[in-house]
Amino acid sequence: MTPTNDLRDTIQRLRQEKYPDLPENLVAEIIATEEDCPENRQEAIRRIREFIEAHLNATGE
Amino acid sequence: VLKIKRIRLTNFGPFKGEQSIELPDGDGVAIVYGENMRGKTTLLNAIRYAFFGKVIGRGSRQLALHKVGNWESAEAGEYGFKVILEFAYGDRPYELTRHCRLREGVTTPQSDDDYLEEMFLRRDGDVLGPEQMQLELAQILPEKVSRFFLFDGELLQEYEELLRDESDMGRQIKEAIERILGVPVLTNGRADLSVLVDDAQRTESSAARRDQRTREFGNQHALQLELREYHQSELQRLQGELEVQRNEKKATDEALRKRARIKGLLQERDSLEDEVTAIEARLTEKKNARREALTNAWQWLLKEKTDATLGDLQRRVDELRAVDTRRAVATELLGRAEAALGANRCYACKQDLKDDARQSLEGLLESLWAEASEEGSSAELEACIQQLSVLKEVQVPDKTDLLKQILLDIEDLRIQRAAKRDKISDINDQTRNLDESEIRRLSSEYDRLVEDITILESGIRQQKEKITEINANIQRIQQQFDKIAGADLARERQRRDLCQQLYSLLDEGVGIYREQLRTRVQDDASALFRQLTTEPEYETLRINENYGLTIIHQEGAAIEVRSAGAEHIVALALMGALQKNAPLRGPIIMDSPFGRLDRGHTTRVLRTLPNMAGQVLLLVYESEIDPGLARNELQGQLKREYRIQRQSARHSNLAPYTES
Numbered sequence: 001m002t003p004t005n006d007l008r009d010t011i012q013r014l015r016q017e018k019y020p021d022l023p024e025n026l027v028a029e030i031i032a033t034e035e036d037c038p039e040n041r042q043e044a045i046r047r048i049r050e051f052i053e054a055h056l057n058a059t060g061e
Numbered sequence: 062v063l064k065i066k067r068i069r070l071t072n073f074g075p076f077k078g079e080q081s082i083e084l085p086d087g088d089g090v091a092i093v094y095g096e097n098m099r100g101k102t103t104l105l106n107a108i109r110y111a112f113f114g115k116v117i118g119r120g121s122r123q124l125a126l127h128k129v130g131n132w133e134s135a136e137a138g139e140y141g142f143k144v145i146l147e148f149a150y151g152d153r154p155y156e157l158t159r160h161c162r163l164r165e166g167v168t169t170p171q172s173d174d175d176y177l178e179e180m181f182l183r184r185d186g187d188v189l190g191p192e193q194m195q196l197e198l199a200q201i202l203p204e205k206v207s208r209f210f211l212f213d214g215e216l217l218q219e220y221e222e223l224l225r226d227e228s229d230m231g232r233q234i235k236e237a238i239e240r241i242l243g244v245p246v247l248t249n250g251r252a253d254l255s256v257l258v259d260d261a262q263r264t265e266s267s268a269a270r271r272d273q274r275t276r277e278f279g280n281q282h283a284l285q286l287e288l289r290e291y292h293q294s295e296l297q298r299l300q301g302e303l304e305v306q307r308n309e310k311k312a313t314d315e316a317l318r319k320r321a322r323i324k325g326l327l328q329e330r331d332s333l334e335d336e337v338t339a340i341e342a343r344l345t346e347k348k349n350a351r352r353e354a355l356t357n358a359w360q361w362l363l364k365e366k367t368d369a370t371l372g373d374l375q376r377r378v379d380e381l382r383a384v385d386t387r388r389a390v391a392t393e394l395l396g397r398a399e400a401a402l403g404a405n406r407c408y409a410c411k412q413d414l415k416d417d418a419r420q421s422l423e424g425l426l427e428s429l430w431a432e433a434s435e436e437g438s439s440a441e442l443e444a445c446i447q448q449l450s451v452l453k454e455v456q457v458p459d460k461t462d463l464l465k466q467i468l469l470d471i472e473d474l475r476i477q478r479a480a481k482r483d484k485i486s487d488i489n490d491q492t493r494n495l496d497e498s499e500i501r502r503l504s505s506e507y508d509r510l511v512e513d514i515t516i517l518e519s520g521i522r523q524q525k526e527k528i529t530e531i532n533a534n535i536q537r538i539q540q541q542f543d544k545i546a547g548a549d550l551a552r553e554r555q556r557r558d559l560c561q562q563l564y565s566l567l568d569e570g571v572g573i574y575r576e577q578l579r580t581r582v583q584d585d586a587s588a589l590f591r592q593l594t595t596e597p598e599y600e601t602l603r604i605n606e607n608y609g610l611t612i613i614h615q616e617g618a619a620i621e622v623r624s625a626g627a628e629h630i631v632a633l634a635l636m637g638a639l640q641k642n643a644p645l646r647g648p649i650i651m652d653s654p655f656g657r658l659d660r661g662h663t664t665r666v667l668r669t670l671p672n673m674a675g676q677v678l679l680l681v682y683e684s685e686i687d688p689g690l691a692r693n694e695l696q697g698q699l700k701r702e703y704r705i706q707r708q709s710a711r712h713s714n715l716a717p718y719t720e721s
Contacts (some may be wrong), residue, residue: 011247030250
């Protein structure tokens, strides 16, 4: 297993155990965003905000 | 994975003109052999310069770029230098160019200000824009983790700081380790979600204030959010200040450590000066003794003569005394014999002298006259006795041996004094420009920084407690929203809950992931360590909170004190473990890493290198690694060999290695 996969798996396992209501894909998107933007906080926040709003819109419908 | 393909240098350090080395396409080891001062460290610095625009000297000091260009080229009027790095990241080819050239109008540069730096990054042959270039480079090789890819023995030695909890350098290395291990993916995510939780709460607050039923709670909520923002900004300010103070403390600590050697030298000088004073006192004593001894030395020179004279005189005195005695006896007997002959009566039996007795006495008279008139005067005897007495007075014991010893002692003390003065002079040269008050200033500055840091840490704790308290207030108010507002604030509530849960997930995830990483790094480093060390009784490594590694003996005891060589072995094991567990992987480029290792450890490190990283570039001198040993141990893993050839003291060439 690559270190990157290991980090993702650790978080998803924790999500499953303690936060099962959190959607798997949203968590995966947040981690991928942080991997993509290690030095750009504004861009990371913007992208995560979009993912959250998209999730809220999807569940609100 | 980052893989370097080719390094092209132009007038960089001793590498005059354009020169390059190529690294193998696949995994494997390349070795560049070069004696001291030929340019091995310069090659490491060329890579560092291409990525970060920095050239590092001893003690992690950043060197002025003005001094980096080739001297011979500069003398010929060709200033500046260039590094082009060709590498692959993922499957894409990159070409990074950094060119330091003279500013227009400058003919003879005096400082870095006279140079202009140009930088380009090509990806798949296309030049990227400046912003994209910086983003790409930050992803490919962040400067803060470069220490795990580009290092020398000095840098390896620093990992020992991870075993000291209070060490600022250790704290910085720990941050770099977590960075290469990918922990910032989670800590940055947590920080970003904290901002989004805050935003969601503000949105909820605004919505609550628009509704009459929740307005009052909305106002309280908004007030608590304002308060929290204030404390958070105060917390950030204190944390920023703490970081500055810690960096200053680290710099002061390093300055003090450097001066500790000088402080030691000054103490040695004081002690040497005391010893010189003591030697001079002993020299004065010996010189006085010599003077005293030399005062009587003329007597020792005349000793042979005086001894002979004394002997002659004594014999003469004895002779004169014998003559004197004989004369006195003869005179007495002569007197008695003459009286007896005159009175014709024996002076002993008082009877008349018979004829035969009378004839006998008359016969004696001649010899008695002869003895009574024997030569040798009392005056001469007296004069001889006087001379004898005078000569005996001037006859003193022979102290030649003592004088010889004194002279040897003086010579020995002079040699000792000269040696100590020589050492003092040497220390004076080493500390010539040192302001001794600077050490005292640094010590007091260090104490002040420690006090300030304690105060700041206490302030940070207080702010965190305040924020926790405010968060509890916010939580209570939000529960009120939930009760009163019902479906009206549903969307805001959902957003807030979602953000808070995501935040909690990452917050807990950071702790769990760190623990997993520590266990894995410990296991992998231990496995590598067993391959690297020649000591079979050292069984494993134990990791601490800071990723510091302690050697554990097979009987379970921790090896608390270790040599510089052992430190390097442990550091190399850590490097390998980090490479294995890091999302970011790249080449290991080591400058003279075997200097402190014996042949057994060098052999094992060579054998283990291919397991530590895909691509390894070793910059070594031949007595550090014998080329035959390297080939034998690495076999097919050794892909390239170069030699740095001396052209002049300021000109080296890179060439494929051939047996000389």
